[in-house]
Amino acid sequence: MKSLNLAALVVATSASSAAFATQYLTVEQAQQVMFPDATVFKDANLQLSGEQMQQVEKLSGLPARSVGWRVFAAYKSDTRLGYVVLDDVVGKFELISYAVAVNADASIKQIEILTYRESHGFEIKSPAWRKQFIGKTPASGLYVGNGIASISGATLSCTHVTDGVRRIAAIAQIMLKK
Structure with missing residues (x-):
């Protein structure tokens, strides 16, 4: 009997946490919202070197976290x-997926959840x-x-x-700035 109650509790807990997930935008929708004048979006994925990861850490005050x-x-x-730039961070327990639009000068244009x-x-x-x-930018008040x-x-x-946005701003300064 106890194992049935425990199983019911696990199912109820799993169902309740999943019920809160809300997708506000797809990647494609976010791209269009953030750059409405764009006619095309091209893959420009980044691979940071060890030296670039150290620069990101120094500029943002945070671990670079990922090479790619x-x-x-x-x-x-x-x-x-x-x-x-797409990223995920942990809120309290679950992932928050978000996108950051970066201007050509590497300043933040917009963020979308x-x-x-x-x-x-x-x-x-x-x-x-x-x-x-x-x-x-990383140097201009990007802290709660x-x-x-x-x-x-x-x-x-x-x-x-x-x-996460501060980390992306640092990556933008190092890798994406014109």
């Missing part, structure tokens, strides 16, 4: 408008919160409490997404 990064270059005809899987903290999807990142406000009840999501 999924990146798309946005073009209008032959003119490169910028890049879309693609999929949010946590039961709390979805307020980071708010345009007002995401707007704080526009124009930022210093340039980026936190949201009560979404502290970990705010912090982890902000850290």
Whole structure:
């Protein structure tokens, strides 16, 4: 009897955590939202060298975390408008998938939450919160409490997404800046 109750609890817990997952945008939709003038998006995936990973860590104050990064270059005809960088960070327990649009000068153009899987903290999807990142670089207030406000009840999501964006901003400065 106890094993049946335990099994029912496991199923109920699994179902409740999965029920909170919300996909807001696909990668393709995010690309179009962030670069509406783009006529084409080309794969521009990055592979960081050991030296570049050290530079990212120094510039962002965070571990570089990965050698490979999924990146798309946005073009209008032959003119490169910028890049879309995809990433996932852990909120409190679950992954948050998001995209960062980077201008040609390597500043942040925009961020979009693609999929949010946590039961709390979805307020980071708010345009007002995401707007704080526009124009930022690793050296210009890309920290919760210093340039980026936190949201009560979404502290970990705010912090982890902000850290992820700061890491991507550092990668952009090192690898993508014109």
